[in-house]
Amino acid sequence: MWNDHELSKMINRDIPFAMLSDQDGSIGKMYGIYDEDSGVETRGRFIIDPDGIIQGFEVLTPPVGRNVKESIRQIQAFQLVRASEGTEATPSGWRPGKQTLKPGPDLVGNVWKVWKVSEAFEE
Amino acid sequence: MPEEFKAGCQRPPIKKPSIASEENEQIIIKEAKSSMVKVGKPAPDFTASAYSAGKFFNISLSEFKGKWVLLCFYPGDFTFV
Numbered sequence: 001m002w003n004d005h006e007l008s009k010m011i012n013r014d015i016p017f018a019m020l021s022d023q024d025g026s027i028g029k030m031y032g033i034y035d036e037d038s039g040v041e042t043r044g045r046f047i048i049d050p051d052g053i054i055q056g057f058e059v060l061t062p063p064v065g066r067n068v069k070e071s072i073r074q075i076q077a078f079q080l081v082r083a084s085e086g087t088e089a090t091p092s093g094w095r096p097g098k099q100t101l102k103p104g105p106d107l108v109g110n111v112w113k114v115w116k117v118s119e120a121f122e123e
Numbered sequence: 124m125p126e127e128f129k130a131g132c133q134r135p136p137i138k139k140p141s142i143a144s145e146e147n148e149q150i151i152i153k154e155a156k157s158s159m160v161k162v163g164k165p166a167p168d169f170t171a172s173a174y175s176a177g178k179f180f181n182i183s184l185s186e187f188k189g190k191w192v193l194l195c196f197y198p199g200d201f202t203f204v
Contacts, residue, residue: 002200003174018175018182022196030167032159033196041196048166048192052185056162062198075191 033059047075049082093120125180128172166194 007015020027022041028034033044043060055078060066077090080100088100091111099114101107107114160167166184173182184192 006201014176018173020171020173020182022171027169027171028196030160030169031194031196040198042198044194044196046160046166046192046194048184048187048194050189050191052165052168052188054160054162054164054166057160062202066195071193075193079191 031057045071047071047078049078091115091119093122095122125173125182125186127178127180129179166192 003015003019022028025034025039025041028041028044031044031046033042034040035042040062043062043064043066045058045066046054047056049055056074058066058071073095076096077094080090080096081088084100087102089103091099091101094100098119101111101114168183168185170181170183173180184194
């Protein structure tokens with residue numbers, strides 16, 4: 001219904017992912033984002049890896065929308081870390097193509113040499 | 124493949140706990156209390172009715188093992204944010 005009347009008009013086709021029903025809020029309760037007082041789900045967003053492990057989440061109250069670009073950036077970062085088998089980490093503001101960090105004793109006290117604060121604020 | 128089902132106008136039945144005694148009631152209250160999941164821990168599995176590409180079917184989170192999943196909750200259809 002929502003897909004037919006509004007969402008498909010935004011993108012000129014059907015929504016390219018499944019929309020699920022959580023009629024009684026039971027899934028929201030399992031994840032801790034269901035608001036019992038108002039009887040609605042809050043804006044919870046969970047990143048779940050291929051092993052079914054929750055890698056990150058964000059929860060907002062209903063009036064403020066999420067930043068999809070940031071969600072995608074986080075997934076890209078988690079995918080890189082996973083592909084490196086934990087040998088690489090992504091510093092604040094990291095985006096694909098930018099330098100990663102190699103955690104280890106050599107990095108302790110030396111992050112300032114390989115990463116600048118300005119990188120956290122780059123678009 | 125997820126099993127498709129015919130969608131009607133009726134809403135799926137809401138699971139109502141059957142309350143027999145006061146003791147049962149207390150257990151139910153405890154279960155209903157929801158706590159936040161934790162990062163680094165398994166995502167709770169669930170099965171829900173879903174809609175995609177003109178079809179209704181049941182979907183379980185466990186079907187997506189091996190893939191990255193972005194699970195988003197929202198307060199209601201036609202919310203504007």
